[in-house]
Amino acid sequence: xxxxQNANYKFLSMRRPAYFASAAIITIGLLSIxxxxxxxxxxxxxxxxLLEVQFSxxxxxxxxxxxxxxxxxxxxxxxxxxxxxxxxxxxLLRVPVGEEEDQNAxxxxxxxxxxxxxxxxxxxxxxxxxxxxxxGDEFQRTAVIAVLLSFLLTLIYLAFRFEWRFGVAAVxxxxxxMLITFGFISLFDIEINLATVAAILTIIGxxxxxxxxxxxRVRENLRKKRKEAYDVTLNRSLNETLPRTVLxxxxxxxxxxxxxxxGGAVIRPFAGVLIIGVLIGTYSSIFVAxxxxxxxxxxxxxxxxxxxxx
Amino acid sequence: xxxxxxxxxxWIAVLVAVCGFALVxxxxxxxxxxxxxxxxxxKLGLDLQGGMHLAVEIYDPENTLSGQDLDDAxxxxxxxxxxxxDEFGVREPTIQRSGNRIIIELAGVDDPEQAKRIATExxxxxxxIVTDGQEFMDALERIDRxxxxxxxxxxxxxxxxxxxxxxxxxxxxxxxxxxxxxxDAAGEEDAVEGEDPAADSLATEEExxxxxxxxxxxxxxxxxxxxxxxxxxxxxxxxQPTAAAWLELEGVREALPRGLTLHxxxxxxxxxxxxYVPLYVLEAxxxxxxxxLQDAGPANRDPTFNQPIVPFETTRRGSRVxxxxxxxxxxxNMAIVLDDRVQSYAVIRSVLSRRAQIELTPGASFQEAxxxxxxxxxxxxxxxxxxxxxxxxxxxxxEDSIRQGRTAFIIGIVGVIIVxxxxxxxxxxxxxxxxxxxxxxxxxxxxxxxxxxxLPGIAGLILSxxxxxxxxxxxxxxxxxxxxxxxxxxxAVDAGFGNALSAIIDxxxxxxxxxxILFQFGTGAxxxxxxxxxxxxxxxxxxxxxxxxTLFIMYLNRRGSRxxxxx
Numbered sequence: 001x002x003x004x005q006n007a008n009y010k011f012l013s014m015r016r017p018a019y020f021a022s023a024a025i026i027t028i029g030l031l032s033i034x035x036x037x038x039x040x041x042x043x044x045x046x047x048x049x050l051l052e053v054q055f056s057x058x059x060x061x062x063x064x065x066x067x068x069x070x071x072x073x074x075x076x077x078x079x080x081x082x083x084x085x086x087x088x089x090x091x092l093l094r095v096p097v098g099e100e101e102d103q104n105a106x107x108x109x110x111x112x113x114x115x116x117x118x119x120x121x122x123x124x125x126x127x128x129x130x131x132x133x134x135x136g137d138e139f140q141r142t143a144v145i146a147v148l149l150s151f152l153l154t155l156i157y158l159a160f161r162f163e164w165r166f167g168v169a170a171v172x173x174x175x176x177x178m179l180i181t182f183g184f185i186s187l188f189d190i191e192i193n194l195a196t197v198a199a200i201l202t203i204i205g206x207x208x209x210x211x212x213x214x215x216x217r218v219r220e221n222l223r224k225k226r227k228e229a230y231d232v233t234l235n236r237s238l239n240e241t242l243p244r245t246v247l248x249x250x251x252x253x254x255x256x257x258x259x260x261x262x263g264g265a266v267i268r269p270f271a272g273v274l275i276i277g278v279l280i281g282t283y284s285s286i287f288v289a290x291x292x293x294x295x296x297x298x299x300x301x302x303x304x305x306x307x308x309x310x
Numbered sequence: 311x312x313x314x315x316x317x318x319x320x321w322i323a324v325l326v327a328v329c330g331f332a333l334v335x336x337x338x339x340x341x342x343x344x345x346x347x348x349x350x351x352x353k354l355g356l357d358l359q360g361g362m363h364l365a366v367e368i369y370d371p372e373n374t375l376s377g378q379d380l381d382d383a384x385x386x387x388x389x390x391x392x393x394x395x396d397e398f399g400v401r402e403p404t405i406q407r408s409g410n411r412i413i414i415e416l417a418g419v420d421d422p423e424q425a426k427r428i429a430t431e432x433x434x435x436x437x438x439i440v441t442d443g444q445e446f447m448d449a450l451e452r453i454d455r456x457x458x459x460x461x462x463x464x465x466x467x468x469x470x471x472x473x474x475x476x477x478x479x480x481x482x483x484x485x486x487x488x489x490x491x492x493x494d495a496a497g498e499e500d501a502v503e504g505e506d507p508a509a510d511s512l513a514t515e516e517e518x519x520x521x522x523x524x525x526x527x528x529x530x531x532x533x534x535x536x537x538x539x540x541x542x543x544x545x546x547x548x549x550q551p552t553a554a555a556w557l558e559l560e561g562v563r564e565a566l567p568r569g570l571t572l573h574x575x576x577x578x579x580x581x582x583x584x585x586y587v588p589l590y591v592l593e594a595x596x597x598x599x600x601x602x603l604q605d606a607g608p609a610n611r612d613p614t615f616n617q618p619i620v621p622f623e624t625t626r627r628g629s630r631v632x633x634x635x636x637x638x639x640x641x642x643n644m645a646i647v648l649d650d651r652v653q654s655y656a657v658i659r660s661v662l663s664r665r666a667q668i669e670l671t672p673g674a675s676f677q678e679a680x681x682x683x684x685x686x687x688x689x690x691x692x693x694x695x696x697x698x699x700x701x702x703x704x705x706x707x708x709e710d711s712i713r714q715g716r717t718a719f720i721i722g723i724v725g726v727i728i729v730x731x732x733x734x735x736x737x738x739x740x741x742x743x744x745x746x747x748x749x750x751x752x753x754x755x756x757x758x759x760x761x762x763x764x765l766p767g768i769a770g771l772i773l774s775x776x777x778x779x780x781x782x783x784x785x786x787x788x789x790x791x792x793x794x795x796x797x798x799x800x801x802a803v804d805a806g807f808g809n810a811l812s813a814i815i816d817x818x819x820x821x822x823x824x825x826x827i828l829f830q831f832g833t834g835a836x837x838x839x840x841x842x843x844x845x846x847x848x849x850x851x852x853x854x855x856x857x858x859x860t861l862f863i864m865y866l867n868r869r870g871s872r873x874x875x876x877x
Contacts, residue, residue, distance in 0.1 A: 001733045002790075044835075052707065104697055126707040128422075130700040135365065139833055146831040150824040157823060161816055194835040198766035201839055202773045205824060209777060209817045213784065216813035244787045248780045251729050255722030255772065263718040267711075270769065 004242045011286055012235045018287035029183010042193030045140050047133030048096040049107045055089040055123045071113025103130045165296040170211045173289035177207045177280045184276045195270035203277030210285040217241050230297050234290050249282045318860040329754020351757040355764030358712050360705030361417035369696035384410050386688040390433045422702045435600030435689020438592040440541040440643035445567050446591040454528045456561035537588055539643055544586035569594050575652040590652045592645055597635040602628025603690035607683030618679035621667040622686050629664040636662045653685045734786050736876035741782040744857040748778050751849035764838035774846020781854030784810040799875035803862055822847045
């Protein structure tokens with residue numbers, strides 16, 4: 001079986017519409033983030049309380065909210081968990097806390113309120129995360145530092161193995177993917193928590209991998225045919241790697257779809273973000289990374305041409 | 311050619327065997343119950359198996375502590391928490407320091423609230439006088455009767471003696487008093503000579519054989535063996551929980567003479583089956599309490615006798631109280647009680663006030679002295695503890711996550727396998743074979759490095775599987791290209807592997823760099839992701855480059871000279 005064999009698509013001539021499409025999607029995402037007042041961050045980032053409560057009797061969000069309000073806790077986000085089979089009696093309760101508030105006290109208060117309204121044995125706290133604002137800040141800071149540092153080292157590595165411009169193009173493509181992913185996360189109102197952070201890290205890895213495979217072919221073709229125009233070589237490399245790109249993305253997507261369907265409530269948003277990431281990562285290695293490489297090349301050539309004239 | 315294939319197979323077999331060995335379930339036998347249990351060596355994170363994760367810090371909103379003081383305070387708190395969690399009896403607790411934070415991980419905790427309370431209470435220290443035990447011995451009969459009354463004779467028979475026909479209570483109690491006196495006398499000898507406590511326990515066991523009725527009515531006395539000093543009694547370790555529960559009973563508390571209090575010791579005496587927990591009879595009124603201690607340590611050595619000593623200092627107010635207290639009790643033993651547990655004891659040689667020192671027995675190691683200094687400081691400068699992070703996952707939810715994750719994982723893998731076999735036919739089957747070795751390497755690596763598999767870790771796993779598949783795809787596409795260019799199967803395969811190599815190396819190395827950075831600088835979840843990613847990358851690299859290649863060579867050898875290859 002073969003797909004896209006001997007393909008000859010003019011990917012690079014489509015780069016302007018692609019830039020436009022990317023810019024449009026990123027803008028929509030950023031607008032969504034601004035409109036919603038930032039990304040919805042979980043207790044990992046803000047500090048606070050996250051409880052997953054399993055009730056043995058049927059109840060609903062309204063009743064739980066009443067119980068909490070009666071106990072003096074307000075500002076709780078309540079979400080009913082669903083499975084493929086329908087609604088469950090599992091609820092997620094989230095309360096963000098500020099610097100001055102005591103997250104442990106809030107947690108105790110919620111428990112007491114629930115015990116007052118429902119009898120003590122009729123619910124179980126299946127999962128409970130309580131984090132101080134300080135720990136949240138720290139997690140956020142170290143995650144950002146780690147990602148930025150890994151970008152820097154990728155740049156250095158690619159500059160060493162390829163040329164500096166390959167590194168720049170790869171990092172730009174990866175940042176592009178992250179921006180779009182954040183946009184999607186905001187549009188679908190997905191919470192940024194440990195699972196989404198893991199998903200974003202995975203997308204970075206996947207996107208870099210995809211870009212490097214294409215660039216490897218570019219590097220090889222540049223060595224082989226020095227006389228061919230830069231954009232022709234780039235375009236040919238994209239077409240030559242196309243079967244691999246499609247097949248790898250395809251198999252990864254198959255695995256991810258099974259996670260979405262069967263993986264359960266915890267894994268589902270995670271796998272959903274990954275699917276978007278794989279699609280974007282594949283798109284960006286064709287329509288962002290290589291075109292950016294071409295732009296950098298053209299600009300450098302123009303500059304050296306100007307330098308030669310003077 | 312054939313020889314090289316054989317060597318390749320040997321290498322692969324060795325690696326598979328090593329990784330497979332790391333995955334063999336261990337059989338762990340519980341020392342107390344004798345039950346054995348098979349344990350899968352892959353450690354699951356608390357998010358997957360259920361349990362409690364606590365991160366605590368010293369509560370210091372004014373930032374008054376820094377540098378050496380802060381470091382010291384964290385160490386003391388760590389000692390306190392270790393002591394308490396060990397008592398709490400959780401299997402394989404992880405208590406470790408991470409910077410100035412203390413991480414406590416407890417798997418399978420039934421009551422997380424209790425665990426949290428125990429770990430985070432402020433340390434409380436008292437110095438109390440060890441009594442000679444006479445008053446306690448006199449009250450033992452009443453205490454035993456209180457236990458019988460509250461627990462019920464039939465329950466006691468079950469717990470202490472299996473079954474025994476009805477007994478005449480009064481008769482037994484009469485006989486008991488004599489034996490208590492005898493035991494007491496024997497005990498005094500022990501204390502003076504400092505005999506091995508195990509010798510005494512032998513006597514009790516011998517007694518137990520013909521004194522079954524007696525023990526029925528004297529539940530507590532039957533468990534007590536004389537200790538190394540007066541006022542110390544040794545209880546067999548397996549009976550300690552039962553005895554501890556009895557001592558909590560209302561009637562027993564009432565039966566205990568006023569002014570006395572009972573405290574368990576932290577240390578264990580003896581080892582293995584003959585292991586005992588000491589129980590101390592102390593004066594209820596403390597000599598001084600932790601807030602009257604100013605500071606303690608560091609441990610050093612006595613300049614003349616060279617034995618380890620631990621100096622300590624009391625506050626101005628504490629010194630007056632201490633002076634009066636020690637003046638009354640010269641020659642007595644003073645117990646150091648931290649969090650209701652006797653940590654250590656020492657003889658009061660002279661009247662002590664502001665500065666004093668504890669001399670350890672000549673045989674004691676310097677390390678013991680250092681530990682005692684830490685205990686004293688934990689009590690002298692107790693630190694309020696603040697929980698900055700708490701995560702609880704119930705075991706049932708953990709099970710659900712594992713089950714769902716596993717099913718999804720298997721279906722995903724099967725999907726990938728089907729696609730590979732349809733698309734690449736025989737070569738696809740070879741790739742699947744290589745992927746299977748990848749799974750063994752990956753899991754074996756995780757188990758061998760004692761890495762913990764968490765939910766974010768599964769994400770790293772998925773990415774590395776994706777890259778393992780990708781490496782095979784890259785190779786096969788290259789082989790196809792070479793075949794299309796008219797090369798013979800053998801040269802096409804060689805060229806295909808050669809050409810794909812640079813892409814695979816660059817992609818894997820970049821990802822590995824990212825993984826290492828994330829591990830180094832990330833925390834918690836990010837690290838969990840990074841560990842599986844790094845191990846996965848190495849496993850996938852080896853399986854794609856080496857295992858697939860070997861399988862390919864074998865396949866070509868079998869096909870002989872036929873001019874086609876199924877790819």
